[in-house]
Amino acid sequence: MFLENNTAVSMRHITKAFGTKVVANKDVSLDIERGEILALLGENGSGKTTLMNMLSGIYHQDSGQIFVDGREVHITSPKDAYDLGIGMIHQHFKLVDVLTATENVALGMDKKTAKNNREIAKAIEEICEKYGFDVDPKQKVYNMTVSQKQTLEIVKTLYRGANILILDEPTAVLTPQETDKLFAVLRNMKADGKSIIIITHKLNEVLAISDRVSILRKGEYIGTVLTAEASVQSLTDMMVGQKVELDIDRPEVDNSVKRLSISHLTCLDKYGVKALDDVSFDAYGGEILGVAGISGSGQKQLLEAIAGLQRAEGGSSVKYYDPESGEEHELIGKSVTEIKNMGVALSFVPEDRLGMGLVGTMGMTDNMMLRSYRNGKNIFADRKAPRNLAIKVKDELEVLTPSIQTPVRRLSGGNVQKVLVGREIACEPTVLMAAYAVRGLDINTSYTIYRLLNEQKQMGVAVIYVGEDLDVLLALCDRIAVLCDGKLNGVLDGRTATKEEVGMLMTHLKEGNDDGNDDA
Amino acid sequence: MATMTHKKDPLVRIARRETMPKWQSLLIRIGSVVAALLLAGLIVFLLTGVNPIDVYSSMLKGAFGSSEKNFARNTWITVRDTMMLLCIAVGLAPAFKMRFWNIGAEGQVLVGGIATAACMIYLKSLPPWLLFICMIGASLLAGAVWGLLPAVFKAKWDTNETLFTLMMNYVALQLTCFFVAKWEHPAGSNKVGVINQGATAKEGWFPAIFGQEYMLNVIIVMTITVGMFFYLKYSKQGYEIAVIGDSPNTARYAGIPVDKVIIRTMLISGAICGLAGFVTVSGSAHTISTSTAGGKGFTAIIVAWLSKFNTFIMIGVALLLTVFDKGAIQVATDCGISKDMSNMITGIILFFIIGSEFFINYRMIFRKKAKEATA
Numbered sequence: 001m002f003l004e005n006n007t008a009v010s011m012r013h014i015t016k017a018f019g020t021k022v023v024a025n026k027d028v029s030l031d032i033e034r035g036e037i038l039a040l041l042g043e044n045g046s047g048k049t050t051l052m053n054m055l056s057g058i059y060h061q062d063s064g065q066i067f068v069d070g071r072e073v074h075i076t077s078p079k080d081a082y083d084l085g086i087g088m089i090h091q092h093f094k095l096v097d098v099l100t101a102t103e104n105v106a107l108g109m110d111k112k113t114a115k116n117n118r119e120i121a122k123a124i125e126e127i128c129e130k131y132g133f134d135v136d137p138k139q140k141v142y143n144m145t146v147s148q149k150q151t152l153e154i155v156k157t158l159y160r161g162a163n164i165l166i167l168d169e170p171t172a173v174l175t176p177q178e179t180d181k182l183f184a185v186l187r188n189m190k191a192d193g194k195s196i197i198i199i200t201h202k203l204n205e206v207l208a209i210s211d212r213v214s215i216l217r218k219g220e221y222i223g224t225v226l227t228a229e230a231s232v233q234s235l236t237d238m239m240v241g242q243k244v245e246l247d248i249d250r251p252e253v254d255n256s257v258k259r260l261s262i263s264h265l266t267c268l269d270k271y272g273v274k275a276l277d278d279v280s281f282d283a284y285g286g287e288i289l290g291v292a293g294i295s296g297s298g299q300k301q302l303l304e305a306i307a308g309l310q311r312a313e314g315g316s317s318v319k320y321y322d323p324e325s326g327e328e329h330e331l332i333g334k335s336v337t338e339i340k341n342m343g344v345a346l347s348f349v350p351e352d353r354l355g356m357g358l359v360g361t362m363g364m365t366d367n368m369m370l371r372s373y374r375n376g377k378n379i380f381a382d383r384k385a386p387r388n389l390a391i392k393v394k395d396e397l398e399v400l401t402p403s404i405q406t407p408v409r410r411l412s413g414g415n416v417q418k419v420l421v422g423r424e425i426a427c428e429p430t431v432l433m434a435a436y437a438v439r440g441l442d443i444n445t446s447y448t449i450y451r452l453l454n455e456q457k458q459m460g461v462a463v464i465y466v467g468e469d470l471d472v473l474l475a476l477c478d479r480i481a482v483l484c485d486g487k488l489n490g491v492l493d494g495r496t497a498t499k500e501e502v503g504m505l506m507t508h509l510k511e512g513n514d515d516g517n518d519d520a
Numbered sequence: 521m522a523t524m525t526h527k528k529d530p531l532v533r534i535a536r537r538e539t540m541p542k543w544q545s546l547l548i549r550i551g552s553v554v555a556a557l558l559l560a561g562l563i564v565f566l567l568t569g570v571n572p573i574d575v576y577s578s579m580l581k582g583a584f585g586s587s588e589k590n591f592a593r594n595t596w597i598t599v600r601d602t603m604m605l606l607c608i609a610v611g612l613a614p615a616f617k618m619r620f621w622n623i624g625a626e627g628q629v630l631v632g633g634i635a636t637a638a639c640m641i642y643l644k645s646l647p648p649w650l651l652f653i654c655m656i657g658a659s660l661l662a663g664a665v666w667g668l669l670p671a672v673f674k675a676k677w678d679t680n681e682t683l684f685t686l687m688m689n690y691v692a693l694q695l696t697c698f699f700v701a702k703w704e705h706p707a708g709s710n711k712v713g714v715i716n717q718g719a720t721a722k723e724g725w726f727p728a729i730f731g732q733e734y735m736l737n738v739i740i741v742m743t744i745t746v747g748m749f750f751y752l753k754y755s756k757q758g759y760e761i762a763v764i765g766d767s768p769n770t771a772r773y774a775g776i777p778v779d780k781v782i783i784r785t786m787l788i789s790g791a792i793c794g795l796a797g798f799v800t801v802s803g804s805a806h807t808i809s810t811s812t813a814g815g816k817g818f819t820a821i822i823v824a825w826l827s828k829f830n831t832f833i834m835i836g837v838a839l840l841l842t843v844f845d846k847g848a849i850q851v852a853t854d855c856g857i858s859k860d861m862s863n864m865i866t867g868i869i870l871f872f873i874i875g876s877e878f879f880i881n882y883r884m885i886f887r888k889k890a891k892e893a894t895a
Binding site: 307308309335336337340348350352354355356357358359360361362366369370371373374378379380381383 | 750754755756757758759760762763766767769770772773774775777
């Protein structure tokens with residue numbers, strides 16, 4: 001069946017593990033036809049990119065086979081993949097900034113096939129004309145927009161003779177107009193008999209461009225459906241799966257008081273694209289507010305804007321209501337230090353634990369100092385209090401470390417997180433923000449983190465929990481704000497919401513959603 | 521199932537070590553120096569036929585004198601040069617700890633030296649204590665300015681500090697040429713000559729302390745060394761430097777004003793390097809020339825790195841490198857072999873010391889052992 005004539009690539013029983021614990025792909029089988037656009041759909045960490053990296057020669061499978069045109073092949077390097085006509089356009093472009101488009105295409109060609117720049121420029125123009133691309137062969141890459149760079153990557157791949165193109169989340173960096181343009185050329189390429197695999201988690205794009213959809217969930221192959229027969233609902237169900245009952249405590253909310261009021265918050269990402277678009281909602285002391293969304297939907301900007309680390313556009317506002325004095329403070333436009341000096345006890349457990357929350361080469365003591373080292377007028381920093389705090393955190397959270405002086409980067413992920421959460425809670429916050437706080441942690445440590453968040457909630461802290469596991473969000477949070485494409489797509493009651501509802505809001509922007517809806 | 525491509529495990533796998541007791545890492549470091557001396561000796565013998573023991577003993581003679589008579593003199597010169605190197609390395613320490621690659625010590629020393637020489641020439645009528653304050657202030661200021669420029673550009677526009685500080689060296693070098701021509705003495709010599717010598721009262725020269733000409737060099741540099749140690753290890757500013765060096769993102773998260781700290785730290789780094797110019801011009805050379813820094817600005821980088829920015833360890837490393845340098849000249853004359861040969865020995869020893877870090881941080885797992893380990 002899979003060796004029939006029209007199959008361009010067939011992957012059979014592919015398994016790939018990283019280390020002993022993480023299985024990225026488990027027994028995945030997948031066919032790609034000639035002249036079709038196949039969407040590869042799945043949540044974050046479902047193994048889409050890993051699977052395609054094996055096809056393009058970046059990784060090699062632990063077991064399983066790959067057939068190209070019915071012949072078994074062993075792809076051990078990107079060059080092997082190119083020789084088989086397989087090319088991948090990665091999320092992070094592999095271009096040399098200071099070279100022109102032509103020079104970038106010429107790079108990596110071996111001597112036998114090397115041509116002079118004029119011939120290559122001509123070939124580029126031919127490819128552009130054939131498929132409707134727009135590339136200036138003489139333009140330097142550093143002068144290009146993100147969309148132009150992506151186009152160049154595709155042209156480069158085509159120039160090398162690729163018949164099977166893999167695009168890893170190609171629309172993540174594009175504006176809607178640019179996305180339409182991209183889809184138009186993809187259709188032209190398909191008409192020319194090329195096979196295209198597009199890795200994505202945006203359902204509307206899947207429905208707009210693909211012929212078939214293959215779904216992965218947690219590294220496993222779930223199934224393939226014809227796009228014409230699929231709906232947003234059916235794809236969401238396949239993507240998120242059945243609800244798993246978790247035994248996470250959720251104490252009842254009592255005396256919740258408004259602590260943060262976020263209104264019309266708009267932020268740009270580093271490319272100048274709106275990462276957060278006019279988001280408004282309130283957070284209450286005494287509750288856990290979950291934030292759900294596909295990764296990169298603006299979660300990072302949301303938390304960092306509140307923390308004073310991200311610039312917000314005009315009209316944005318984050319109001320903080322002091323629980324003791326009842327005073328109102330505007331946080332937007334203030335630096336981290338200014339926010340702290342206003343008496344706002346804001347704690348933040350960022351996603352990047354060692355790159356942002358902690359100093360990897362320092363021990364627990366010095367990491368505890370990060371929040372408190374400025375205390376006092378002395379030019380020398382007080383190490384006594386941080387040392388006591390380190391000992392306390394180590395004992396209470398059972399941090400496994402040879403000593404409190406051992407550099408924290410040597411600790412396991414779970415222990416690193418305990419150090420970070422322990423420090424942030426020790427600041428006696430009134431607002432506690434945590435991003436992906438249990439990512440990569442084992443079950444026991446995860447439950448420790450849930451317990452700590454619940455304790456904070458019961459102490460009246462406004463907890464904002466950005467998560468990716470919907471089962472956890474539904475079991476832990478009192479309310480769930482769902483972000484989609486930088487917009488607030490709805491706020492659900494954590495006790496009554498279903499996984500499908502959240503999944504729908506994550507992947508499909510509600511009609512006419514322009515201003516966030518902030519009632520639960 | 522069809523055949524699968526199975527690549528053989530590599531013969532040696534390299535894995536990071538968890539921790540190593542201090543004595544063990546010390547043993548590895550000492551072992552590496554011994555191994556380097558043995559290997560270097562073997563190479564010297566094979567290439568030249570000279571007894572390596574003779575080479576090493578004349579190295580020591582070069583550094584500490586060949587007889588009791590010149591022992592004190594030679595040793596003091598070695599100490600003086602060690603202090604100069606140490607002072608620059610201590611100046612580099614805060615910048616490097618912040619992962620700010622200050623390659624511009626050479627230039628910072630030169631401008632500090634120019635400022636000192638200018639004070640000695642133009643302000644010699646001042647009372648000595650005032651003259652000294654002027655010299656110190658001027659050299660600190662000159663070095664600080666040389667450090668400030670690349671820091672501001674780095675903080676505001678994220679320019680590459682390695683290139684910037686390196687280029688500043690050439691500016692300083694050209695400035696030195698200009699002042700050498702301006703202060704030329706005697707005319708036509710293209711040298712500044714020894715400043716305030718002879719008939720004058722050696723204004724702006726370091727006074728001898730306890731009868732020792734270079735004692736003040738030692739006192740100044742050691743004070744800075746100890747001070748820098750405490751500054752980096754215990755002060756709040758030192759903590760900020762360490763956080764930025766490891767992760768600027770974490771620093772921003774903690775509310776550390778990264779730009780301000782970069783500028784402040786480079787002011788300190790440049791100023792101390794400028795002061796090294798003062799120590800050498802006022803305290804030993806008593807003149808200024810394009811070779812006043814003499815490459816020590818670059819050698820100090822090695823000193824700072826080998827000591828992992830611990831200023832106390834820098835004392836030992838600076839001494840070691842100075843001894844090798846002094847020894848090299850002696851070896852050339854005593855054994856009739858080129859000075860390059862002793863430079864080669866220095867190179868081998870440095871290579872081994874740096875290489876020993878690998879064995880401290882990593883361990884090697886051989887194929888057979890790895891199988892047993894996983895079994």
